[in-house]
Amino acid sequence: MAGNIEVEEDDRVPLRLRPEWSDVTPIPQDDGPSPVVPINYSEEFSEVMDYFRAVYFAKELSSRALALTAEAIGLNAGNYTVWHFRRLLLESLKVDLHVEREFVERVASGNSKNYQIWHHRRWVAEKLGPEARNSELEFTKKILSVDAKHYHAWSHRQWVLQNLGGWEDELSYCSELLAEDIFNNSAWNQRYFVITRSPVLGGLKAMRESEVLFTVEAIISYPENESSWRYLRGLFKDESTLYVNDAQVSSLCLKILKTKSNYLFALSTLLDLSASVIQPNEDFRDAIEALRLQILIKQDSDIAITICSILEQVDPIRVNYWVWRKSRLPQAA
Amino acid sequence: MGDLAAEKHVRYILSVEKKKDSFESVVMEHLRMNGAYWGLTALDILGKLHVVDVDEVVSWIISCQHESGGFGGNVEHDPHILYTLSAVQVLALFNKLDVIDVDRVTGYIVSLQNEDGSFSGDIWGEVDTRFSYIAICCLSILRRLDRINVEKAVKYIISCKNMDGGFGCTPGGESHAGQIFCCVGALAITGSLDLIDKDLLGWWLCERQVKSGGLNGRPEKDPDVCYSWWVLSSLIMIDRVHWISKEKLIKFILDCQDTENGGISDRPDDAVDVFHTYFGVAGLSLLEYPGLKPIDPAYALPVDVVNQIFFSK
Numbered sequence: 313m314a315g316n317i318e319v320e321e322d323d324r325v326p327l328r329l330r331p332e333w334s335d336v337t338p339i340p341q342d343d344g345p346s347p348v349v350p351i352n353y354s355e356e357f358s359e360v361m362d363y364f365r366a367v368y369f370a371k372e373l374s375s376r377a378l379a380l381t382a383e384a385i386g387l388n389a390g391n392y393t394v395w396h397f398r399r400l401l402l403e404s405l406k407v408d409l410h411v412e413r414e415f416v417e418r419v420a421s422g423n424s425k426n427y428q429i430w431h432h433r434r435w436v437a438e439k440l441g442p443e444a445r446n447s448e449l450e451f452t453k454k455i456l457s458v459d460a461k462h463y464h465a466w467s468h469r470q471w472v473l474q475n476l477g478g479w480e481d482e483l484s485y486c487s488e489l490l491a492e493d494i495f496n497n498s499a500w501n502q503r504y505f506v507i508t509r510s511p512v513l514g515g516l517k518a519m520r521e522s523e524v525l526f527t528v529e530a531i532i533s534y535p536e537n538e539s540s541w542r543y544l545r546g547l548f549k550d551e552s553t554l555y556v557n558d559a560q561v562s563s564l565c566l567k568i569l570k571t572k573s574n575y576l577f578a579l580s581t582l583l584d585l586s587a588s589v590i591q592p593n594e595d596f597r598d599a600i601e602a603l604r605l606q607i608l609i610k611q612d613s614d615i616a617i618t619i620c621s622i623l624e625q626v627d628p629i630r631v632n633y634w635v636w637r638k639s640r641l642p643q644a645a
Numbered sequence: 646m647g648d649l650a651a652e653k654h655v656r657y658i659l660s661v662e663k664k665k666d667s668f669e670s671v672v673m674e675h676l677r678m679n680g681a682y683w684g685l686t687a688l689d690i691l692g693k694l695h696v697v698d699v700d701e702v703v704s705w706i707i708s709c710q711h712e713s714g715g716f717g718g719n720v721e722h723d724p725h726i727l728y729t730l731s732a733v734q735v736l737a738l739f740n741k742l743d744v745i746d747v748d749r750v751t752g753y754i755v756s757l758q759n760e761d762g763s764f765s766g767d768i769w770g771e772v773d774t775r776f777s778y779i780a781i782c783c784l785s786i787l788r789r790l791d792r793i794n795v796e797k798a799v800k801y802i803i804s805c806k807n808m809d810g811g812f813g814c815t816p817g818g819e820s821h822a823g824q825i826f827c828c829v830g831a832l833a834i835t836g837s838l839d840l841i842d843k844d845l846l847g848w849w850l851c852e853r854q855v856k857s858g859g860l861n862g863r864p865e866k867d868p869d870v871c872y873s874w875w876v877l878s879s880l881i882m883i884d885r886v887h888w889i890s891k892e893k894l895i896k897f898i899l900d901c902q903d904t905e906n907g908g909i910s911d912r913p914d915d916a917v918d919v920f921h922t923y924f925g926v927a928g929l930s931l932l933e934y935p936g937l938k939p940i941d942p943a944y945a946l947p948v949d950v951v952n953q954i955f956f957s958k
Contacts, residue, residue, distance in 0.1 A: 341720070365721065390676070393723040396769065431771045461863070463814075463821060470817055497864040501819035504808065509817060538852060538864045546808030629858075630851050633888040 324356070327363045332376055338362030339369065357387045368397055373404040382415065389419050395428045399435060409436050413444075417451065424455055430464040434471060445476040453485075460489055461498040470505060479510040487526075494530055497539040504546055516549065523547050528564050536574040541581060556586040562596075569599040572606060576627055579603075579619050583637060591615060616641050649934060650904050654922055655693045657907030658684045661919060677719040678709060682731035683923035689738055689947050690930050690938045699739050706732050707744060714746075714753030715767075725767045726757060730779040733786055737950055742787070751789040754780050762797030773814045774805050778827035782944060785834050786954055799837045802828045810845030822853060822862040826875040833882045833943040847885030850876050858893030859912070869911045870901050870921045873928030878942035881931060891932050898925045 327333045340362050364384050367377040381398040384391065402412060416433045423429070433451070437444040452469040455462050473479055483506050489499040507519040524547055530540045548555035555561065562585055568578035582590060590596050600618055604611065607625050612618045620638035624631050661684070681702070688694050709716045709732060715724025716732035729750065736742050757765045757780065764776035777798055784790045804816045805828060811820025812828035825846070832838050853860045853876050859868025860876045873894060880886040900913045901921070908917025909925035927945070930937040939948045 369721075391722075392718065392725050392767065393721075396723050396767075399769070427771070431769065434771075435769065461866070463819065467814055467818055470815070495865045498819050501807070501813075501817075505817040542809045542849075549808050629854055629856070629890045629893060630888060631890075633848065633851050636888070 326356075327359055327380075333363060336363060336366050339365040341365070360384050360387055364394065364397075368393070373401055375405060377401055378405060378407070385419055389423050389426050389429055392428060395432050399432070409440055412436050413440075413447065413451075420451075420455065424459075424462065425464065427464070430468050434468060437472065437476070442476050445472060445478045448472040448476065449478050456489070460493060460496050463498075466498050466502060469502075474509070479506070479512050482506045482510065483513065490530070494534055495537055495539060500539040500543045504543060516547070520547050524558075524560055528560060531564060531577075532567065534574075535568045535571070535578055536576070538577065541577040545581075545584075556584060557589060561585065562589050566595055566599060569596075569603065572603060575603065576623065579623055580637075583616060583619055587616070614641075614643050616643065647899065647902075647904060649899060649926075649929060649936070650902050650907060651691050651936065653904070653907030654902075654909070654926065655688060655691055655696075655907070657903070657917065658688055658919060658922060659696070660907075676728070678706075678716060678728040678731045678735075679718065680919055681706075682734050683919050685735055685738055686940075686946065687919075687923040687926045689950070690926050690940055692936075692938060694738065699741070702735065703739060703741050703744055706735060710745070710750075711753075713756075714749035714751070716750075723767065724753065726754065726764065726776050726779050726783075727766060729753065730783045733783050734944075734946055737786055737946055737954060740950075740953055742954070747787050747789065751784060751787055751792050754784055755792050758793050758798065762794060762799070762801035764798070774802055774812060774824055774831075775814065775827045777802055778831040781831045781834050786944065786946075788954075790835070795835050799832065799835055799840070802831055803840050806841075810842050810847075810849045819863065820849065822850070822860070822872050822875040822879070825850070826879050829879045829882050830943045830945075838883065841883060843883040843885060847880065847883055847888055850880050851885070851888035854889045854894065858890065858895075858897035860889075860894065867912065868897065870898055870909055870928065871911065871924040873898055874924040874931070874945075877928055877931045878945070881942040886931075895929065895932055895934060898928055901925060 327338075338359065341358070360380065360383050364380055367374070367380060378398065378401045381394050381401065384394045385398070401407075402409070413433075413436055416429060416436065420429050420433070437448050449469065449472060452465045452472070455465040459465075473482060483503070486499050486503040486506060489496055490503070493499070507513060507523060508516050513519055524544070527540055527544045527547065531537065531544065534540070544561065545555065548558070561581065565578040565582045565585070569575050582596075597615060600615055600622070603622055604618055607622060609621050609625055612621065617638060620634050620641070623634040623637070627634065685694065685697065685702070688697065705720070706716070708720050709718075709722070709728070711717060711724035713724055715726065716729045717724050718728045722728075733742070733750065736745065757767070757776070759765060759772065763772045764780045765772055766776045780793065781790065781798060784793060802812070805812045805814070805818065805824075807813060807820045809820050812825050813819050813821060814824050818824070829838070829841065832840060852864070853862070853872065855861060855868050857868055859870070860872040861868045862872050862875065877886065877894070880889065898909070901910050901915070902908070902925070903910065903917045909922045910917045911921050926937065927940050930940040931942060933939070940946065941948050941951045944951050
């Protein structure tokens, strides 16, 4: 069968012993004289590739050639030329692409971090058109259930949404993944993709209020989560005045500072906010002062300078970044 | 930590062929061109490129060129833009760019630019900002950048910029240090770095450094030596490299060495490979580790090689 790549080692009959291949003379790999990065090929792999070269150069568009590409892909799914030839074969033999989809699924189950698999999958989906929508969304979901940050799977999923549709349940899918792992940056990115690009949600402006609520809650649960803080900032894209004066953002920061733990991003966000929000506020002064006393650093009458000094102390690996932030403060000049 | 086991790494790179039937050798066959670039560039940075037979390498590279002008990953493989850049880079290492028909290679790359300014990787049309970088870097080395629509190419890259300051593979794709290197590199080569929010991107990049000193490629992911290249080179191009701790990163890379048999791995105590050996050595070069040739962060070639390209007649 064309798609069978799960041949057990012991059951495999070498191609040279198979009657259906007896008329083909295999062509060995020509690595040239003393190759730079000489490769030693396993015997089985070499044989399959020798026969592959024979059918490839003869441009043999047959079903046995298709079966051979499946064997070659099973041994090494990263070879562009084999996939390339397989697509030519699929086209010329008019193979049912639903079957091909199953083949890709089996290959992906063994090695899903391979560009060619995804490119091939997209090629198949593109040919099948809108009817492929659900199967593609399901396929990526399955991969993401094993590795929720799988870059290729996310990329494919975004392509499906934009080209075949299926936006309706995407926001709740993102919520589902974030409920499983609130630190999943890929899911946050997908969420941003959905709220800014989904044709059914009305865009960033329409979504801002509810998304701020969602994000604030996520941050309160895990204030050390870089992704959620960046998402919050992203909700105010091109609206920095709105952001630096937003009471929800400043009170979120205050709330976290008062817990005296995992406050790094809260402090850094505070630096972004408008001086008119922070400076005159007694609560902020007290919270920062408490942190200052906790880590025992020098007092400064300016609250923003103190914030930078705290960050220099608690995030020493990036001390130069915080020193630079301090130097940029208008009051430091 | 010890020092850089430079001699052992040289021996490791030269001895990859002795590992019979290794998994690595089977999966490397089709991307031998990339392997040649990683191995040879690492050798050059270590000051040992002269031990390689130039003519053999060059004739093998020429034999990988397809009639379309592009290069395959090995002899008789289909051309792809990925291997085309590696082929051009290796030829540049040996100052042998004159052996190829530059206009044919240029024609191949030009044919891969799409209407929206993006680039496909081959005739099958996969689009990715990696390919934008490759096209721009390659044409710049060949001094034929004027043959593509640079303005549109830059516009496409900028459309892949995210709210965190980073870049993804296509518009809306998650920021990833590897993609960021490609986008920043392409913008650097085309003189378009002013389109980046350097402070925002710089902060995102320096947040990639974790406690062990290593760098990861995305939030909450494990550190990996290959990001020493991707994150560091990007930070250098946007002039923010002092925002991370260089000492800690050097220690992390050195901890990933196989001090007995040579080679560098992704993380301490993992198996070494040529890919990570190159990225480790290149990363240390960017960190100005003593005894290494300086490498150019945008072209990913030794600085003297880049100078030779641009300051020769």
